[in-house]
Amino acid sequence: MSRTVRFARAGGPEVLQFVDEPVRAPLGGQVRIKVKAIGINRAESMWRTDQYIEPVQLPAGLGYEAAGVVDAVGADVVSFAPGDEVNVIPSFSMNQYFTYGEMIVVPEYAVTRHPKSLSFAEAASVWMMFVTAYGALIEDAKVTGGDYVVVPAASSSVGLAAIQIANYAGATSIAVTRHADKRQKLLDAGAAHVVVTDETDLVEEIMRITAGKGARVAFDPVGGPNFAKLISALSFQGIAYLYGALDERATTLPVLEMIAKMISVKAHNIWLTSGDPVRRQAAVEFVLKGLESGALKPVIDRTFPFDEIVDAHRYLETNGQFGKIVVTV
Template sequence: MKAIVMTAVGDSGVLALQEIAEPQISHATDIKVRLYAAGVNPVDTKIRRNGLLYPNALLPAVLGFDGAGEVVAVGPNADQFKVGDKVWFCHGGLGREQGNYAEYTVLDQRWACRMPADLSYVEAAAAPLVLITAFGALFARGGLQAGQTVLVQAGAGGVGHVAVQLAKLAGARVITTVSSAEKAEFVKSLGADEAIIYSQTDVADAVSQLTSQQGADLVFDTIGGDTFKASIPLTAYYGRLVTLLEPKAVDLGEARVRNLLLGFELMLTPMLRDLPAARDRYVAILKQCAKFIDAGKLSIHVSHVLPLAQASTAHDLLEAGHTTGKVVLSI
């Protein structure tokens, strides 16, 4: 089968279209899926630049956590799906199991879900990692409640644009930061109450005015670095600040004075540390989000669709920054 193979650690040029062996069912509860689309996420580019995440994992490897496709075979004890079912999932891509930049994959039925009826394969492949990440950050880590105010940093991005929608579905007031007027209109179309264009407005002043000098009950930082540092004084006293990235050399004195709860959201942990119960919760999140999608309450925005052979271009787009929504490979 055709697959994009990471041949070495480096820039996007290390991704090569190759013919590799087609995966086969090896466990009784496995399903084999013909992939029609694979989501591309920033973590894919980090793995390509820095190396595979599993200890002792060897190159070459197939990247890609998010996939969507059609079940073409099932193991003898696989009773949750039948041939022809459309599924979406977040599985593989860390260097141990095969990722989804490929024509076929095999995974245990436990980690797959039926696709929302109203999504295309491209939209479905764009969604799992960002939905699981946003849901975990807002609710499991952030404890977001109806009536509270949340600030989503970079609300037009892959994680940000679904976080805006999930927060609104929970009854929260949503403030978000964006880089342009076009993106401000985009996030408002998703339900954001306020959009701060950070290139034109001082974010701290804007948040202070919008929250009557109180700050946001929850700040969700999807960017890290200086944005995490700047998010501390934007968070209300006794509030919560959740980030996707590891803070480096940050003075937490103000966070301590504010009595903030600091949280980290890394949705890869159940795969990295083999935590089946945690992965079960992730599957439950996808099932809940599928209900929202089928009810017309949640949408997935895909800004770029590229053929599988252009995976390196997809990585370049993400690394250039400022993409709206998601980038997907069509297979």
């Protein structure tokens, strides 16, 4: 038997329940993993409340990321064998597969070898954050030296990944936060500049930093009415990526300003990269190279034991973390 986390109705963290389930054999093209650590993501909180980008089929499991050891493989699996240390990359619907469990079965295409330099907890934290940021900044925007990249909600795991990836590509990162107490932490995490919106005007400060030109890229998980300020802070033909909806208010756009500056606004999620075999492999190679060189580093805010999965979700929803929340099994 394996303990698995499931929920039978949408709601707060309290709807998560442990269920003892028989360990099932992996089918063709599937890998069974004994889980050591699980990365916790905002997407899973939205999934639990049935406010994610696809409807939940109840009763449901949840979870996109994990690190552990291969326990068994199904027919036609040739890349992995029992005993291999592996990670799970978010690249599937949680209606089909999930990672919140002691023993999980996932598709072979979602499995990659465990980076030897990382602990299981560190490895469970890296793939959602780095591949999401990579897809927008490297794959699509192709940021490089001379570019300025604005990162709102910069203390989130994906925000910190975006800072590191922008720096790795030679661009200049501008972290945005509401709280002055996060300024030094963000500078220590690699941000070239930090804008504290409780203290200064976002647009004016970005224009000062960029000598009046504006930033070429904004990478935003917030949205809402303040999204218009990011548009104002962009350069001519700048790009604004929207990959979340932390602000549940309507997201407004300054249409005439967008037309004047020929701004692009793009919705973004990890599936664009992780859902394509060629793009997924390129992303994995990029992240592994960055981890090996030290340019990319996991940032873990706090770990919880598996028994405290409900508390981990409660902590996630306080929005106070700096980096990733990880659950150890």
